[in-house]
Amino acid sequence: MTVARLGERGVIRRIVERLGPIAPASGRLIAGPGDDAALIEPAAGRLLVATADLLIEAVHFRREWSPPALLGHKALAVNLSDLAAMGALPIAFLLELGLPGDWPEADLDGFLDGMGALARREGIAPAGGDTVTSERLHVGITALGAVEPGRVLRRSGGRPGDRLAVSGPLGASSAGLRLLEQGWRLRTDGEAVPPRAGSSRDLPRAVAGRLLRAHLAPCVDLAAGQALAGWASAGLDLSDGLSQDLHNLCEASKCGAVIDAALLPLDPDARAAFALLALDPEIAGLEGGEDYKLLVAVPAAAGDPPAGCALTVVGELSEERLGIHLLRGGGAEPLPRRGFEHFPGP
């Protein structure tokens, strides 16, 4: 049974059935799918946070690389990561699906189950959206959350002298992407399958599987975002790679920055994979995207980090005119804005 044979109303019915009603972590969903629009009531004294991210086949993912459940997880996770990066609690999401007519029903179900499992775990309620035909599979999600006005984590609050810290190890997702490019695959049962050839084929399967999952189904730490929002001066989620996202934070905060390569918390499995792939692990860690950890600026006066946040200091903010530099091998070199870029310019 394909999507085309389900029909539009069949697809919508399937979405409503499999995602089911989910109690939001914040606020109230007054009306979800089935009307012209969703009705949401954010809690009193809260700001509403809205974010949208789009995953398009052949641009952001390949259907043959990702088990459908992981794709469903990831499409929602990247949006939850933006809520986390604002210190917000999830309320509801809208799902905008472009579906090729020949997509198998079982894949649609797997996709929805992966998304639903994450939605239930984080308390974000499906609230409507749009379902259309499309040559390529694409998944747009708009996530809505709420945050207390005094506890928003903006990009613009950093000041020279603030330490820069990341909320977890880097590089696992981009190592996973390199493994996919070399021919590694993750089966639907979770087992990693090595390619016939390629420098990485002798990587232990368990290690490869962890890296593939880091790329195909990233974890998002909403609690860390909420904890850091009351404590850090600025922050964002690492989606485009540390080097590019650092530029974004510095631009918004009107600061320069210095990062110490020796302090970067590279994921050990990623380091092993980069070694087999003959890639410079520090550069790969700096430029690899989709880690979905948080990068925060921390004022000197901030005191100890909130409980449960494993932060690693990687550098500090400086005066804007000093630019953005990487300390490495005893010297300082300019750190260019590099990482994933749609429409790379001239």
Added chain:
Amino acid sequence: MTVARLGERGVIRRIVERLGPIAPASGRLIAGPGDDAALIEPAAGRLLVATADLLIEAVHFRREWSPPALLGHKALAVNLSDLAAMGALPIAFLLELGLPGDWPEADLDGFLDGMGALARREGIAPAGGDTVTSERLHVGITALGAVEPGRVLRRSGGRPGDRLAVSGPLGASSAGLRLLEQGWRLRTDGEAVPPRAGSSRDLPRAVAGRLLRAHLAPCVDLAAGQALAGWASAGLDLSDGLSQDLHNLCEASKCGAVIDAALLPLDPDARAAFALLALDPEIAGLEGGEDYKLLVAVPAAAGDPPAGCALTVVGELSEERLGIHLLRGGGAEPLPRRGFEHFPGP
């Protein structure tokens, strides 16, 4: 200059420049583009309304049929129509753009200008989104609005005996679509150009131009939605065609319905076009989509319609077990759910 040469940040800068800051008609936009997510503060005592609609090239539109400014207008208009259909005032929107790298910069600008003009007129502020590469142009918009809790226009409030009324003439959009299919084109300067052949080529250009614009750049009446929200028992916007949308309203309200074909307010220009195209005007009016007028249910006790709403009664709701019928030529026939359907089922 193409989109690919502008680069991702160039595209985003262009969006921010050309859409510019816009004061929302309701609530406050605390932070728009430039952070991980937008921050919105709906007014006190208001519900937040969220809706998303996706337009994909080759599915919803053809690039060669639509001047870019009209496409920008329409992508936002179809979302505003869902806010209108809830009785909501606009606050902000997120723009999710999938752009082919070879799309000319001038077309991107025209698209944004068309969208910006409508956004300014209706007071809906651009608040962020996502911009990615894509083989086909596609435009996803999430619109956020606010409504007073006691004045929401739901689909589910209709009761047997309520009159059914539409807020404007029908058929102009679907007539415009038929003209495009016959080869009519709307030039960027607004002039309609007839095809070399086809039964409609002798239609006056001014008439054809009006119908083409009705399809390519539909008008949305937000004020009518707000006025009707306090007065009608149920309502929705006519996007898929009266026959299909009536089924949606009846399903949500658990009612049947009778529509009188003789009462349908067919647009006179559409009637002229349907005649040349040898189409049954009543059926074309019932099944043609994208009119973006409102269909409302009105209780007998409701009294006179609100000032400024030109309503036409077309039938009434009945008991659910009686089904949905069309009165025509002295008899009653079942009115099937027919109209635009993605993935038409088996």
